[in-house]
Amino acid sequence: MSDSPKRPKNQLKSHIRAQNQELILCTAERVFARQGLAKTTTQMIADEAGLPKANIHYYYRSKKDLLEAVLERILQLWLDSVSQFNVELGPCHNLTRYISEKLEQSRLNPNASKVFAMALIGEEPFVLDYLRRYFVEELQKEKSTINTWVEQGLMKPVSVEHLFINIWAMTQTYADFDAQVKILLQKETLEEEDFMQAKQFVTRMVLLSCGIEEART
Amino acid sequence: MSDSPKRPKNQLKSHIRAQNQELILCTAERVFARQGLAKTTTQMIADEAGLPKANIHYYYRSKKDLLEAVLERILQLWLDSVSQFNVELGPCHNLTRYISEKLEQSRLNPNASKVFAMALIGEEPFVLDYLRRYFVEELQKEKSTINTWVEQGLMKPVSVEHLFINIWAMTQTYADFDAQVKILLQKETLEEEDFMQAKQFVTRMVLLSCGIEEART
DNA sequence: GTGTATTCTGACCAAATATTCAAGTTTTGT
DNA sequence: ACAAAACTTGAATATTTGGTCAGAATACAC
Structure with missing residues (x-):
């Protein structure tokens, strides 16, 4: 095309x-x-x-x-950059890494993140099709992985859909609505440090909600 | 004007x-x-x-x-509809109510929510000015209330800024990016039930991260 | 070097769209 | 009932903008 x-x-x-x-x-x-x-x-x-x-x-x-x-470029990046869950390593490690990678990606590619959000909020058919095609099945994999962990007693049972919806919401808000974040944090620009804090905050929330002991990374 | x-x-x-x-x-x-x-x-x-x-x-x-x-209309609604924190009632009640009201508002006024998000992501000066004028001081109040609760040992100390950034991110994602949510939940439309689940999920996350015993509402 | 494929670009066009206007119609105050 | 104010609206205008085109310039294969 x-x-x-x-x-x-x-x-x-x-x-x-x-x-x-x-x-x-x-x-x-x-x-x-x-x-x-x-x-x-x-x-x-x-x-x-x-x-x-x-x-x-x-x-x-x-x-x-x-x-x-x-x-297409952005969605490719999105899909590639975040590595899959690795069952072996357990929920704590994987979720921590996942959140970290998502936030890092938002920080390093704010433009990509924003364009994606704009297209999504505008319900561009191209993006919706892409989501339907790739992300739904992606989610299925994560879902079964998480179920395994639950069965092994490594974490509490949670709604995987809501978990991911909210992880995405939290990790992307810092790039997509950076204007709002800057105002609330009273900063001219968001530094690496702010993203580090966000990372800690979000990770803590997610791990606790999954009943996982917090790691000290 | x-x-x-x-x-x-x-x-x-x-x-x-x-x-x-x-x-x-x-x-x-x-x-x-x-x-x-x-x-x-x-x-x-x-x-x-x-x-x-x-x-x-x-x-x-x-x-x-x-x-x-x-x-202007939307921002007014936003400001009015969500009631202030009431120190007396403690963090559990207040946070639960706050999240509930925010999600309810997203559900009942999805258009308003979306227009606001669009203006925010587009960094409309009108919206940014409004945020600077009203929300920053708003946040200050919540901050001091939360500090009181922390001092009273009713909750753990948290970054109030990040707490609110993420509560807003989570509660608005269901309205603003409803297209994405629908795809992941595999639903044609979001029902009241979905918002109830979201409410529970988000509330749980927030309360746990604040070290508050979950209420059974 | 020569010819072919590719790239470049200024000028142009047609459609879309915000905004204005002036002449009408209705409402309102007294 | 009458005049002034408020409202309505079809038509015209000016501007913006996506997209085209034909010919010039350049790269490339042999």
Whole structure:
């Protein structure tokens, strides 16, 4: 979808193509995050990327195509970056790591996080389809893992759905609603330290609610 | 700001005026929530309200004015609807009630909740100013109340800022990202029952993290 | 070096949309 | 009943913006 004209006869995209697409996607992600999905114009992206507008349209037929390419990238990142649960290591270790990784990802890719949230709140079909396709089955795996732990008496039984809904809500709020967080914390910018505190706070809540002794990491 | 022409000589707005503004604000809130802030056109609002577009502009000079009127209404609701902490009654009762009220509000006014989230993620200056003006001092009160409880040994010391950030994150996620929640819960619509479960789940998490014995309400 | 495929880009177009206006209609105060 | 104020609304306007196109420039294969 994102390759407008015929690609170079075989395998690899041309060097130029790959490079420009990368530039455009990165810039678009940034501008989308800053301006909002609908308020962003192709012109803004073009200007910020230092390219003429027509050049953007050479690589991405339409604004919709471009947005979807940006979203695909983000969702891929989301899916890849957070490692799976490892049954062996038990709930405490896994949940702690999971929360840590999610928060770290929000901190390091605030733009991606925000664009994703915007698309989700706007119910972009592309994102909803993606969630339906990949995350539901993902959740099933975590669910069975957690059930195993429950059977082993390593944690209390909890609603896995609600657990994940709330872990996601908490870990993403620091990136998505950073404006609100900054106001409440009375800070100009969120430092690594703030994320560390968030990490501790959220981890504590989650572990306690699962009846797990807190680890001192 | 939101009253374009001279108002009737004194006190009360004319009946017609009040009625039309009410209709327009309600409709606008709904359409904004459905379409997104930027994608919504005055024409859509006009059509859905059954009024000609020019009539909308008679009451609200610009789209921006209209959005701000809608937001003001929502923020007012937000501020009013959730009752203050009552020191006498202790942390368990108050936190339980607070979470319950916030979730109930999300459930009953999903549009308002969503428009607010959209404006917040888009960093609408109007909303940020409002937060700075009212919520920061609001938080101060809660903070000192909680400190009192901590001193009385009724709960463990916690970061009040992070506590509220995360309570808000959790209670609003069910309305704001309902599309995601629906997918994960595999439901067409969120029922009262789902909100009840959310209420229990969130309350449990919060109380445990504050070292408070769970109430059986 | 030559020709073909790819990339670049300024100019242009059509559709969408916020906003204005002026001429009508209704309501209201007295 | 009458005039002033408030309200209504179809039509016009100005601007923004996504998208196109044709020809120029560049890279690439041989």
